[in-house]
Amino acid sequence: MTDQIARIRITLDDIKPAIWRRVELPISNSLKTLHLAIQAVMLFENYHLFRFDIGEASYGIRFDDDYMDPPTRDAGNQRLTKLIERGVTAFSYTYDFGDDWRHSIVIEEVLSADPALHYPRFVDGARRAPPEDVGGLPGFEEFLEAMAKPRHPERKSVLQWYGRPFDPDDISPDEIHTRMATLAKRRASGKAAHTINEA
Numbered sequence: 001m002t003d004q005i006a007r008i009r010i011t012l013d014d015i016k017p018a019i020w021r022r023v024e025l026p027i028s029n030s031l032k033t034l035h036l037a038i039q040a041v042m043l044f045e046n047y048h049l050f051r052f053d054i055g056e057a058s059y060g061i062r063f064d065d066d067y068m069d070p071p072t073r074d075a076g077n078q079r080l081t082k083l084i085e086r087g088v089t090a091f092s093y094t095y096d097f098g099d100d101w102r103h104s105i106v107i108e109e110v111l112s113a114d115p116a117l118h119y120p121r122f123v124d125g126a127r128r129a130p131p132e133d134v135g136g137l138p139g140f141e142e143f144l145e146a147m148a149k150p151r152h153p154e155r156k157s158v159l160q161w162y163g164r165p166f167d168p169d170d171i172s173p174d175e176i177h178t179r180m181a182t183l184a185k186r187r188a189s190g191k192a193a194h195t196i197n198e199a
Contacts, residue, residue, distance in 0.1 A: 003113040006080050013102040021125035031059050031075035037120045040179035042129040048096035099136040118184040122176045128168050
């Protein structure tokens with residue numbers, strides 16, 4: 001395996017203490033694959049639209065009736081290697097334009113891939129990300145408060161809505177590793193199909 005990989009830190013903006021993850025992806029991967037990796041490590045469900053903002057350009061899902069100026073470019077067509085070649089090391093990622101989860105993305109370094117490992121892969125991180133559709137930062141703060149206080153008047157309804165207790169320190173590494181393994185398998189099978197088609 002001759003791939004190089006990018007070690008990338010993802011930090012959810014405006015939340016203290018920080019909710020962050022570190023991942024490694026081959027630099028040949030697209031921003032769409034990075035999006036899927038972020039969904040996996042943050043335990044989001046990929047229910048909503050997303051956008052990467054890099055300089056003056058935006059990348060996400062392209063629509064014919066895009067009202068953005070300039071229009072959103074297809075995230076599947078922008079490779080990490082092109083960003084690295086241009087010297088881009090930091091940009092932003094927004095998921096769910098209603099809840100408006102903004103993330104700071106930093107390419108920390110580019111390394112040689114380890115042939116014994118499967119990529120993309122989760123490296124480390126801290127604190128559990130907000131659940132889907134919690135209502136953005138204000139909703140997440142209320143959610144955390146209700147979950148933390150057994151006598152909170154909203155605790156029962158919040159528990160019922162979420163379906164289980166919420167531990168803000170438990171990032172569920174086993175679930176993250178399972179999700180990333182699924183993504184790595186998809187990438188590997190896609191590469192194999194690409195190789196067969198070229199033969």
